[in-house]
Amino acid sequence: MAISTAPSPDSPITDVIFDFCGVLFDWQVRSCLEGRFPDDVVDAICADDDPHGFFRYEDRMDAGEDFADIYPDVVREQGEEIARIFEYYIEHYGDALPRMLPGMEQLLRDLRAHGYGVWGLTNWSHETIHVAFDKYPVLDELLQGTVVSGVEKMHKPNADIYELALSRFGLEADRCVFFDDTAKNVAGANEVGIHGLLFSGAVAARDALAGLGVRL
Template sequence: MTDMTHATEATADNAITDVIFDFCGVLIDWQCRACLAGHFPDELVDEICADDDPYGFYRYEDHMDSGEEFADLIVQYREEFGDDMAKVFTYYIEHYADSLPRMVPGMEELLTDLHSAGIGAWGLTNWSHETFHTAFDRFPQLEAALGGTVVSGFERKRKPNADIYELTLQRFSLQAAHCVFFDDTARNVSGANAVGIHGLLFADADMARHDLRQLGVRI
């Protein structure tokens, strides 16, 4: 295993054959603000998009990522935050594709280079089963580049728990020691490392490319 910030040189026993990618913040540039700006007051959008998010968007999205249904959650949301905010949250979910303005720069090229090098590419994401389709609707080239994707909302398992990493390895017939996993959240990287995958904290496409080369991937 590697630590979460730096790759170490691979050996014949753990040569990298496959790379697993998180989605938001790694493959796709997710921006809540891109969906809401221009449709609601700027001050409200700033509050929703702040790290402390007093209106619970991220917290309720986490519930959806765990497999809970929007129809059930919006009842709870309305009780907690009122009708006006429930309308904002509903708009956000119904227009989720607008929060995905682009792929992360350099990642489409990295996927292409991995394919050319004979390295498998896979997805593992905490995402609602109700909105995940927007990722591939917006970026069909991403769906084409990945051999498959495990989505927490479908599986009712989520990072950083070991079971979703183990499911990913089993489903795609991967060996942990031969896999790299990139995520932009430290606890999810630690979760990958805990099951024997080379978990690395994602910064940008150039650093990911550097880390893969350090692990012996010829790209």
Template sequence: MTTLATQTAGPQDGTKHAEPTEHEAAAISDIVFDFCGVLIDWQCAAALRGRYPDTLVDRICAPDDPYGFFDYEDRMDHGEALADILPDVRRDHGDDIADIFADYIARYDDSLTRIIPGTESLLKDLKDAGYGVWGLTNWSYETFHFAFDKFPQLKELLDGTVVSGAEKQFKPNAGFYRLALGRFGIADPASSVFFDDTPRNVEGAKSVGMHAFLFDDATHARRELQSLGVRI
């Protein structure tokens, strides 16, 4: 899939790296973003509501989902194919739930409700200032294309994206961050910043030497970047 980790070459005009500032220790040149919860608002229920009873949708999308949708989706994010997972869903929960899960995956774009407010302008400002801007996501190789199909501006703004399902590596494992840093051409992890909405993924990035912040909203992210000397 051409939109995955193979598209990680940086800009060719020599403007990728920002000039050093007085914050010499930081010397930030590249910013890396998670997708769901950071760039894209993902809502499980949005792909199911109106097609199935509300009470069932509420159970499926609850943190303690008895049908294991999130667990099965995690397996896809880790690189397993839907065709290999569906027999397990049928065995564990029956044909009806398996059919709903297959339908959910087929219409995954419905769960991607919008770009998180303020992040598009943040990416634009970073690129205009000469920083490298990248994506690093735990996402299935079978459904990741929906992100760029639905929000093509993200494909244009990001210099490249590494996807767990394509690599069969995933956050918060240190090797996945190191893989991404290599693909992005970032020799010094301390020159990069990572944003994620999951604490363990933030800690994983820190463990390999990246600056990392728990994403709250684009305004706070902008302030955190500025605190490191990023000129936006």
């Protein structure tokens, strides 16, 4: 039986937009650092309260700042040892992306096969975004376009980056679904009229899409 190449006429959804880290990829800072630096230091860096500021500094990169401009702040605020570890992390970013999350490549393939638009929208540094595409070239095959915060100097959950994605890709907000693993980014999508959904795995994503009339 032939596979349909057009979205179901019963569904208002025509396009699905995906965050990257925590949705398409498993993102693990620990995978990059463990075994290369002392365990207690790695544990502190990866702690939920972020005492060494790795995620704060990375958020600044995601918002468009250059590593070279941030690094002196890391040295001043965290000391030379932590700064060198942060530099190592950025230089070996691919090691923090150990795998695509189970079922996600197939979900993207099924969406494309059934005529849905498939797009990316990620908070990511303009200096390291190439790592994701170099390590997982299937992204170039399956995503029809990606908006990157660090390139645009916009940042989820602010409305402007969602509106830019809609405009650039030629999409209607109420006909799009956006998956993100962070609640505030889902809320940001909802505020501009996109169907924002909190990601909890490929199976749940398929169920959520089915609930909106997407037939795969």
